Amino acid sequence: MSRSSLPFWIGVALFLVAAAGMTQVIVNEYPFFAAYGILQFVVLAVAWSILGGYAGYVNFGTSAFFGVGVYTAVFLTKAIGVPLAVQIAAAAIIGAFLGFAVGLLTLRMQGIFFSIATIAMTIIIETSVTNWRFVGGAAGIQLQRPPVMPPFGSYMQMLFFVQALLAVLAIAVARYIQGSWIGRGLQALKDDELAAECSGVPTLRLKLMACVISGALMCAAGAPAAMYLQYADPSSAFNLNYSVSVLAMSLIGGTAHWAGPVLGAILLGATQQALAVTISSEVNVLVLGVMLVLFVVAAPEGLIGLIRRGVGRRKGDKA
Amino acid sequence: MLSMNLLLDAVVLGTLLGCFYAAVSLGLSVSFGLLDVPNVAHPAFLVAASYGVVFLNDQFDIDPLLAGLLITPLLFVFGLFAYRLYYETFERRGSDAGVRGIAFFFGIAFIIEVLIILQFGVDQRSVSASYIGKAWRIGEMRIPLRMLVAFAVAAGLTILLALYLSRTFMGRAIRAVAQDEEALRLMGANPVWIKQWAFGIATAVLGIAGALLVIVAPIEPTLDRAYIGRTFCVVVMAGLGSISGTLLAAIILGVAEEIVVTLFGASWAPAISFAMLLGVLAIRPQGLLGRRS
Numbered sequence: 001m002s003r004s005s006l007p008f009w010i011g012v013a014l015f016l017v018a019a020a021g022m023t024q025v026i027v028n029e030y031p032f033f034a035a036y037g038i039l040q041f042v043v044l045a046v047a048w049s050i051l052g053g054y055a056g057y058v059n060f061g062t063s064a065f066f067g068v069g070v071y072t073a074v075f076l077t078k079a080i081g082v083p084l085a086v087q088i089a090a091a092a093i094i095g096a097f098l099g100f101a102v103g104l105l106t107l108r109m110q111g112i113f114f115s116i117a118t119i120a121m122t123i124i125i126e127t128s129v130t131n132w133r134f135v136g137g138a139a140g141i142q143l144q145r146p147p148v149m150p151p152f153g154s155y156m157q158m159l160f161f162v163q164a165l166l167a168v169l170a171i172a173v174a175r176y177i178q179g180s181w182i183g184r185g186l187q188a189l190k191d192d193e194l195a196a197e198c199s200g201v202p203t204l205r206l207k208l209m210a211c212v213i214s215g216a217l218m219c220a221a222g223a224p225a226a227m228y229l230q231y232a233d234p235s236s237a238f239n240l241n242y243s244v245s246v247l248a249m250s251l252i253g254g255t256a257h258w259a260g261p262v263l264g265a266i267l268l269g270a271t272q273q274a275l276a277v278t279i280s281s282e283v284n285v286l287v288l289g290v291m292l293v294l295f296v297v298a299a300p301e302g303l304i305g306l307i308r309r310g311v312g313r314r315k316g317d318k319a
Numbered sequence: 320m321l322s323m324n325l326l327l328d329a330v331v332l333g334t335l336l337g338c339f340y341a342a343v344s345l346g347l348s349v350s351f352g353l354l355d356v357p358n359v360a361h362p363a364f365l366v367a368a369s370y371g372v373v374f375l376n377d378q379f380d381i382d383p384l385l386a387g388l389l390i391t392p393l394l395f396v397f398g399l400f401a402y403r404l405y406y407e408t409f410e411r412r413g414s415d416a417g418v419r420g421i422a423f424f425f426g427i428a429f430i431i432e433v434l435i436i437l438q439f440g441v442d443q444r445s446v447s448a449s450y451i452g453k454a455w456r457i458g459e460m461r462i463p464l465r466m467l468v469a470f471a472v473a474a475g476l477t478i479l480l481a482l483y484l485s486r487t488f489m490g491r492a493i494r495a496v497a498q499d500e501e502a503l504r505l506m507g508a509n510p511v512w513i514k515q516w517a518f519g520i521a522t523a524v525l526g527i528a529g530a531l532l533v534i535v536a537p538i539e540p541t542l543d544r545a546y547i548g549r550t551f552c553v554v555v556m557a558g559l560g561s562i563s564g565t566l567l568a569a570i571i572l573g574v575a576e577e578i579v580v581t582l583f584g585a586s587w588a589p590a591i592s593f594a595m596l597l598g599v600l601a602i603r604p605q606g607l608l609g610r611r612s
Contacts, residue, residue, distance in 0.1 A: 058421045105601055111417045112357035115425075116551050117600050120593035123548060127590035138586065240544060244429050251422055286433040292426035296419045297408045 008175065012168050019164040023157040032160040036228060038269035039163040040221055044242070045249040045261035046170040047217035051210040052247070053255025054183055056190035061102065061118030062246045064125050065095055065215050067238035069222020074135050074232050077143060084162065084224060091223035092216045099215020103208040110193070119240070126238035140233025143226055159224050166224075170217050174258040177213070186210055241285060245272070248292035254302025263303055328460055329577035335462070335470040337573025339535055341566045342473035343528045343546065344553040345480050349521035351551075352560030353497040354514050356405060357421045362546035363428035364522060368394060368529025369538050370435055376446040383446045384472065387530030391523050398522030402515045428543060435540040445537040469531045476527050481562040483520070493517040497560055548592035556599050 022031070044062055052059050072091040076082050082090075106117040130138045145155045152158040177183045185206045188196040197203045226232050245268070253264025268288060275284045299306055347361040368390060375386035409420045445451075453464040484490040492513045496503050500510045532538060552572055557564030576591050 052418075056418050058418050060425065105597070109600055112351075112359070112421055113555075113600055115357075115359070115421050116547070116555075117597055119547055120597045120600075123544075123593045124590045124597070127587060131586055241429075244425060247422055247425065251419075282433050282436050285429055286437070289426045289430040289433065293423060293430065296423045296426065300419055 012172070016164065016168060019161055023152055023161055027153070029154060029156050032154075032156045034273045036156070036160045036163050037273055038266060039160070039167045040225065041245065041249055041265040041269040041272075042167045042262055043163070043170045043221035044218055044246045045253070045265040046167075046174045046258065047214045047221070048246045049250045049255045049258070049261045050174055050177060050214040050217075051207070052214075053250060053261070054178065054186035054190065055207055055210050057107070057207065057210075058115045058247070059118050059214070060115050060240070060243045060247070061122050062218060063238050063240055063242040064102075064118070064122035065098065065218035066222035066225070066242050067122075067129070067234070068094060068098055068125060069219035070226050070232050070237040071129055071135055072219065073223040073226040074141060074143065077226065078135065078141070081146075083146075084158075084227065087226075088162070088166070088220050088223045092220040095219025096212045096216040098219065099212040100208065102215065103211035107204060107207045107211060119243075122238055122240065122243070126234050129238070130234045136233065138234060140231060140236075143230050143232065145227055145230060155227070159228050162224055163221070166217075166220055170221075171258060171262060173213060173217065174261075177210075178258050182206060182209060244285070244292070245288055248288045248295075252291055252295045252302055254304030254306075256301065257304050260302050260304040267303075324459060325581055326578070329581050330574055331460065331462070332466065333574030333577035334570050335466045335573070336535075336577060337570030338473040338477070338566070339466075339469045339531055339569075340549055340553055340573055341569035342469075342476050342524075342531055344550040344557075344565055344569060345477060345524050345562070346521040346528065347550045347554045348557065348560060348562060348565045349480075349493070349524075350518055352554050352557070352565075353493060354402075354517055354521075355497075356402070356518065357417070357424060358521075359421060359424040359547065360428040360431065361521075362543035362550055363431040364394075365525050365529055365532060365546060365550075366538060366540065366543045367431050367435065368525040369533045369542075370439055370444070370529075371526075372530045372533055373439070373444045373446055373538070376448075380447075383448055383530045383534055384468075384527065387526040387528075389526075390529075391526035394526050395519045395523035398519035399515050401522065402518035406511060406515070432540050432543065439540065441540060443537040443539050444533070446533050448534070451534065465534050469535050472527060473531060476524060477562065477566055480520075480524060484562060489513075489516060493520070494560075545589055545592075548589070548596055552592040552596035552599070555596060 026032070044066065048059060048062055051057050069091040072094050073087040076087050076090060102118070102121055106114050106121070109117055129135065135141055148155045148158055152161065177186075185196070185201045185203075188199070188201050189203045189206065193203055222237070225237075246265075249264035249268045250261040251264070252268060253262065254260030268291070271287065272284050275281075275287060295302060301308070343362075343365055346365070347358060350356045350358045350361065368387070371390045371393075372383050372386040375381045375389065376383055381389070405420070405423070409423065450464045450468050455462045455464060455467065482490075484494055492503075492508065493516070496510045496513045496517070503510045503513070532542075549572065553565055553569045556568035556571065572592055572595060575595065576588060579591050580588050
């Protein structure tokens with residue numbers, strides 16, 4: 001563990017202690033409900049950035065991975081009724097396989113072709129699930145939450161803490177990748193794929209790794225959503241709104257550093273929760289879309305870029 | 320299973336449907352196929368144009384096709400500005416334009432969707448015209464008149480655009496800019512202006528295409544998501560930028576959709592175009608009848 005890692009792990013520990021403390025102190029369900037939504041987007045945005053940010057492959061298929069996670073949980077609950085942890089682990093494994101398959105099929109495509117292919121994959125999986133009677137088909141399926149385990153007062157609190165753990169896991173993975181040879185390789189192929197390939201960077205293998213890790217995390221984030229909503233249907237589980245939200249959060253936060261998507265997801269996720277309660281979910285998507293376009297046009301490096309430029313200027317003043 | 324009669328039905332209806340798909344894909348064939356603009360928002364523009372037609376039809380009882388023609392100049396001017404904005408913010412700055420350009424158009428598509436929902440609501444909308452609701456009977460087969468109208472207008476529109484691109488000065492300039500922008504610059508022409516004009520043409524044809532969209536079936540705000548698959552499938556299968564290829568690819572898609580719907584039911588319909596698109600991309604990323612070898 002390097003010296004700069006210490007503050008990070010202290011931060012992680014403090015966050016988890018605070019999250020665990022919250023579940024013991026706060027009785028009202030709503031804060032956990034809202035915080036769960038934000039944490040879910042933190043996981044998705046951080047996972048998205050591993051492929052989309054470091055490697056520059058714009059993945060519109062977030063909703064495919066998320067939806068597969070949801071339906072893995074639905075299937076396991078309905079078929080054999082396994083506990084939540086098993087559902088999440090199973091979703092992560094399936095997500096990894098799906099990421100591998102999708103990667104093999106699509107990662108040779110570049111730019112817009114890759115993006116369109118990921119949308120195609122989303123719709124194909126959604127249509128297959130819609131035609132799958134066992135998990136409810138187009139009408140969807142109701143789910144009953146099992147009784148909660150002791151340290152937590154309610155199932156919602158447990159879901160919140162589980163999602164907090166997933167968020168920490170996703171951030172730690174992204175942070176590790178960013179600093180390792182994988183991250184540097186992805187960065188190289190983002191700048192110039194041909195040049196990277198020629199210099200001996202194993203581009204396809206790196207992209208596959210990124211796709212597998214990203215897919216596993218996204219599916220894992222989707223698995224608890226079935227119990228969170230106590231209901232699942234294909235058109236909302238695979239809704240492209242997840243894709244655009246996660247894309248917006250990552251790009252607005254800035255994808256050059258793992259903190260970017262975290263920042264973007266917290267800011268936009270909180271705004272979304274507030275807007276969905278006070279105005280409507282349509283306005284919600286509108287705000288998201290406008291912010292995305294504004295940032296892409298005016299601040300391509302995202303919030304992280306703006307902060308860095310601000311810090312750089314202040315340092316320049318002192319010198 | 321599939322009797323000869325049903326198959327014949329599927330082929331005939333699929334061909335009609337295919338011509339309609341060609342009409343809604345023409346704009347993308349120019350903007351993405353010829354100009355390389357990652358225009359994911361094309362289907363959203365299409366649905367927006369359709370709602371324009373619905374509005375004119377509702378308020379002033381104008382025939383949908385005439386309404387489509389009326390909003391065409393508006394769409395053309397919109398296209399001029401849209402490309403200028405895209406060029407100034409992405410193409411000119413160069414680096415990293417791909418990623419952000421795609422995200423830009425994806426964002427635009429969602430903004431249009433939400434604006435339509437806020438203005439018109441989420442319910443399905445349709446138009447009224449004398450040829451909607453009637454049908455022709457040829458022997459055993461029943462062909463809705465609206466499909467025939469859509470077929471005829473779509474075929475006409477496709478031929479017109481093909482002629483424009485091959486016969487007129489501006490049309491040839493557009494194809495020249497797609498082939499070699501640098502050479503055009505050396506000839507003293509302004510490639511950016513030609514591309515801007517071309518993008519204007521690409522959005523202008525959406526007027527009639529949007530009218531056809533709502534003539535063929537009722538529309539809803541999120542319809543653009545299904546048409547991302549259809550239009551990109553057609554354009555990629557056609558080989559980027561080829562108009563005759565667009566027609567052929569669209570008919571293949573139309574017939575395939577009709578056959579699958581007849582065999583397995585309508586709930587599989589959304590996946591067909593996306594599956595074909597994925598298949599084509601996996602085998603030949605440059606398209607079946609590709610311009611680039």
